[in-house]
Amino acid sequence: MNIVIASGKGGTGKTTVAVSLALSLKNSIYADCDVEEPNGCLFLNRSSESMKTAYRLLPEIDFKKCDFCGVCASVCEFNALSVLPDQVLLFDELCHSCGACSYFCPKKAIRETEAPIGTIRYGRVLPEEIAYIEGRLNVGEMMAGPLIDQVKKSLNPENINILDAPPGTACSMVEIARDADYCLLVTEPTPFGLHDLKLAVKVLRILRRPFSVIINKALETSNLIEHYCEQERIPVSLRIPYSRELAEGYSRGKPAVHIFPEMKKQFHALIIRIKNSIEKPVTENAT
């Protein structure tokens, strides 16, 4: 079961929620899919870590066979190839690894080779004995998609996988959420939090994923998010009150459930509710 933690706006507490959820369960896997800035690892007491390099495919031209006909450049929608009278230029950062150039080359002069784009780290978390996995994009690399895809592929659907998504609502977020069993949108009671929550809700409705909202840094004085959720009939599954203690703990790399261990019960109960709702779908998120 894949539960995706997303938000629209950055800094609302995705990692706080994702780490705490994973630590509140047995046999869960925390998967950091925010590959541009993966920082969940800073909150986990990691052990027995392994690492592997993640690759993507890039075309390589065999100049013994190439006759500079230009077909490769003409089939590339991303202008990643440019054919000159006696040279073919490849712009790595524009290549989407679709494979069209090598397939359509009449001389079979293009083969695809693996180029490193980042690393995948995995291991155990002590003392909770949960597993974690993290995708980490190399600095300067532009294509996050293939790395996210590889992190997702290494998850076992039999486990409860908690996927920590990047902020925003663009391709990376969609790549992570598109086949999620459930999504939790973490927001904060500010006009920015509300605005970006609405965008994230739009995406999840297009993707037809079941979801609910977690209000983090909740204030007694503001019911901005509650009001919107009520109007849109979106369930609010958890409120985490604003707490200086949590913020300071976070600044030192301490997960919320280690600061307030009683929160574990709440997170555990939330997962049970999610599990039940997936197994017996209710139409609470009908759009």
Place this chain on the structure above:
Amino acid sequence: MPHNNSKYRQIVIVSGKGGTGKTTLAAALCELFENRVVSDTDVDAADLHILLKPEILERHEYSGGNKAVINRELCTGCDLCEEYCRFDAIHDYQVDPLACEGCGFCVRLCPENAISFPKAISGFFQESAIKNGEFVDAELLPGSGNSGKLVSEVKKSAAALASQNQRAWLIVDGPPGIGCPVNASLTGTDLAVIVTEPTVSGLHDLSRLIELTQRFRIPSAIVINKSDLNPENTKNIQKFAESENIPFLGIIPYDDVVLKALISEKSVINFPDSSAAVHICQVYKNILELLENQK
């Protein structure tokens, strides 16, 4: 990185980690810098307009590329497209537009010519009027890709307005992360103002962003927001800036007024006696001084 040839100078506010206060600082700097164009390049979660309340003058459609569509009447169900699609976008003779990368492989592959490839609208960008200047921002349709290209459109339009109206400054509120939209935002900038926070994640994400700006030789400087949340980490970040030879622009202590201002949809600079506003004014002065010395 090409430096812009016009007379205006460009400042981009970025952070690596989300939620460190980019837009709060950007909105305040918009009030302090005179004779400026402002743009928001966080195109998939643009928030600056909430505070600036722009009046939209012109709205442009944006297409990030084409998307494949299968014509069921011509399709013979050979499954070749599904087999070759690298993006898992084709199932049951249908293309999922959210998964389609727009590579056109299937369009060319189909033996029946049953796949068309129309241009897809993936968002909008708009030029607006704000108090004493112009504003350009965008709206990426949910789930659309190629946001780096939309960032470039926003910046192009903002640059044209800055030149036309002989503005002295272009202030850009950038996106989080270190990927393609961040790179597009940083292109041609005179100074990247990096807003971080004294948390382990703030420092972690900052160091990755610095690696990026150093690689592309983009002049950068650091601001620490919510500095009193963890004084020790604030010191560590200052030490890091020093060791990397990155100018330090100042601190902004945590201040309840920031939240109060935000909830009333105003910039914190409208509360001039607040500690946050006083510190931001100092950051502003330090930016001016830094750019003066950079010339």
